[in-house]
Amino acid sequence: xxxxxxxxxxxxxxxxxxxxxxxxxxxxxxxxxxxxxxxxxxxxxxxxxxxxxxxxxxxxxxxxxxxxxxxxxxxxxxxxxxxxxxxxxxxxxxxxxxxxxxxxxxxxxxxxxxxxxxxxxxxxxxxxxxxxxxxxxxxxxxxxxxxxxxxxxxxxxxxxxxxxxxxxxxxxxxxxxxxxxxxxxxxxxxxxxxxxxxxxxxxxxxxxxxxxxxxxxxxxxxxxxxxxxxxxxxxxxxxxxxxx
Amino acid sequence: xxxxxxxxxxxxxxxxxxxxxxxxxxxxxxxxxxxxxxxxxxxxxxxxxxxxxxxxxxxxxxxxxxxxxxxxxxxxxxxxxxxxxxxxxxxxxxxxxxxxxxxxxxxxxxxxxxxxxxxxxxxxxxxxxxxxxxxxxxxxxxxxxxxxxxxxxxxxxxxxxxxxxxxxxxxxxxxxxxxxxxxxxxxxxxxxxxxxxxxxxxxxxxxxxxxxxxxxxxxxxxxxxxxxxxxxxxxxxxxxxxxx
Numbered sequence: 001x002x003x004x005x006x007x008x009x010x011x012x013x014x015x016x017x018x019x020x021x022x023x024x025x026x027x028x029x030x031x032x033x034x035x036x037x038x039x040x041x042x043x044x045x046x047x048x049x050x051x052x053x054x055x056x057x058x059x060x061x062x063x064x065x066x067x068x069x070x071x072x073x074x075x076x077x078x079x080x081x082x083x084x085x086x087x088x089x090x091x092x093x094x095x096x097x098x099x100x101x102x103x104x105x106x107x108x109x110x111x112x113x114x115x116x117x118x119x120x121x122x123x124x125x126x127x128x129x130x131x132x133x134x135x136x137x138x139x140x141x142x143x144x145x146x147x148x149x150x151x152x153x154x155x156x157x158x159x160x161x162x163x164x165x166x167x168x169x170x171x172x173x174x175x176x177x178x179x180x181x182x183x184x185x186x187x188x189x190x191x192x193x194x195x196x197x198x199x200x201x202x203x204x205x206x207x208x209x210x211x212x213x214x215x216x217x218x219x220x221x222x223x224x225x226x227x228x229x230x231x232x233x234x235x236x237x238x239x240x241x242x243x244x
Numbered sequence: 245x246x247x248x249x250x251x252x253x254x255x256x257x258x259x260x261x262x263x264x265x266x267x268x269x270x271x272x273x274x275x276x277x278x279x280x281x282x283x284x285x286x287x288x289x290x291x292x293x294x295x296x297x298x299x300x301x302x303x304x305x306x307x308x309x310x311x312x313x314x315x316x317x318x319x320x321x322x323x324x325x326x327x328x329x330x331x332x333x334x335x336x337x338x339x340x341x342x343x344x345x346x347x348x349x350x351x352x353x354x355x356x357x358x359x360x361x362x363x364x365x366x367x368x369x370x371x372x373x374x375x376x377x378x379x380x381x382x383x384x385x386x387x388x389x390x391x392x393x394x395x396x397x398x399x400x401x402x403x404x405x406x407x408x409x410x411x412x413x414x415x416x417x418x419x420x421x422x423x424x425x426x427x428x429x430x431x432x433x434x435x436x437x438x439x440x441x442x443x444x445x446x447x448x449x450x451x452x453x454x455x456x457x458x459x460x461x462x463x464x465x466x467x468x469x470x471x472x473x474x475x476x477x478x479x480x481x482x483x484x485x486x487x488x
Contacts (some may be wrong), residue, residue: 084370086372094484096478103479109360109364109369111364117329149401152399152402156400157393232335241335242384
């Protein structure tokens with residue numbers, strides 16, 4: 001008896017952004033596993049066991065999901081956004097690497113609308129030219145690497161999207177990130193704080209780097225920094241397709 | 245009478261990846277505008293006028309869409325993938341910038357599954373850590389800027405996704421891009437050529453930079469280059485969440 005493990009992206013919050021592929025996988029699932037608020041988005045029904053778990057236990061959660069699928073269950077690991085962007089997909093493959101017996105499990109990643117692209121759509125088209133995505137958390141990498149990547153990204157003149165910009169456990173680092181960006185990009189560069197995108201608590205705040213303060217971001221915020229050509233037109237923010 | 249202009253992402257090809265939000269916008273539309281193969285994905289029906297147009301007329305197409313919406317139509321501009329990623333959203337805002345009367349048009353961008361994230365999902369999780377997206381076409385920027393961005397991205401140790409890697413009109417540039425990547429990242433770095441993702445013609449080819457040749461890419465290919473930690477596990481390619 002062989003099960004299947006789907007790693008599914010629920011998008012940023014609005015159910016109108018959940019793909020039919022993900023909806024179908026959830027309809028067929030016997031077990032749904034994930035961080036508490038994401039599992040809470042899945043409606044209970046007969047024949048479905050929900051397994052909500054706390055944050056920062058990604059490897060344990062991945063191993064549990066692989067064990068259930070190995071035993072024949074139809075498992076969906078749910079992530080917010082896209083599972084391949086700073087979410088559960090990498091954690092599952094790390095768990096497979098640690099336990100080669102899991103290589104026989106049928107694993108399929110189902111993409112979703114990731115927060116930066118939902119935020120960009122609401123704003124206009126700030127990521128319409130070359131861009132990068134950086135996780136500002138230093139849980140899994142040294143802060144010096146984040147600083148280096150910010151400098152390289154600024155010198156490449158990428159537009160940038162930042163996930164996990166700020167948490168209570170590291171309040172000073174985002175201030176340092178803003179200092180680096182101001183030094184590299186100047187004070188007039190546009191920066192948008194997009195909070196809880198597509199949910200009832202959605203809020204947008206577009207300012208210049210000179211006006212930006214660390215308190216504008218929290219754990220539910222994705223931050224978008226324009227490139228040197230990003231500008232406002234009407235109520236929108238966009239980056240032209242042409243670099244010059 | 246005031247219309248509306250939706251700029252909608254159809255995803256990479258499979259209808260199971262079209263969001264319900266986009267499906268609803270198309271169901272309500274009076275006019276659908278876009279590049280011929282994307283408009284061909286929309287079923288004809290009474291009350292809907294399809295406006296297919298050729299490639300490289302993005303600004304004309306955007307202006308036409310804005311004029312129709314201004315006159316009261318419910319217009320959907322369709323893009324493949326996500327309209328905010330190297331697609332029609334920026335072109336529409338460029339058209340608004342040229343003609344301020346268009347600022348009164350209600351414009352809403354509806355995100356979609358962009359090719360790099362669909363390809364990454366099929367592969368495993370190659371974009372599971374910090375990454376960048378670069379359009380390798382020099383239609384709208386100097387090739388020297390592409391080269392500079394490739395070097396900065398390599399020195400940031402970003403995973404990378406390339407759109408429009410190669411076309412008949414510029415056959416030599418992708419070879420130069422591969423040379424830069426080999427010089428910066430070494431010959432063992434993994435690179436995947438993902439063609440026609442989620443369509444019946446889908447094909448994946450993962451090799452090392454040392455093995456990669458320009459002919460492995462064409463206009464329907466998105467290219468994904470790993471960071472220094474990207475590796476294979478079983479039949480998957482993934483980038484660990486940890487940088488070290």
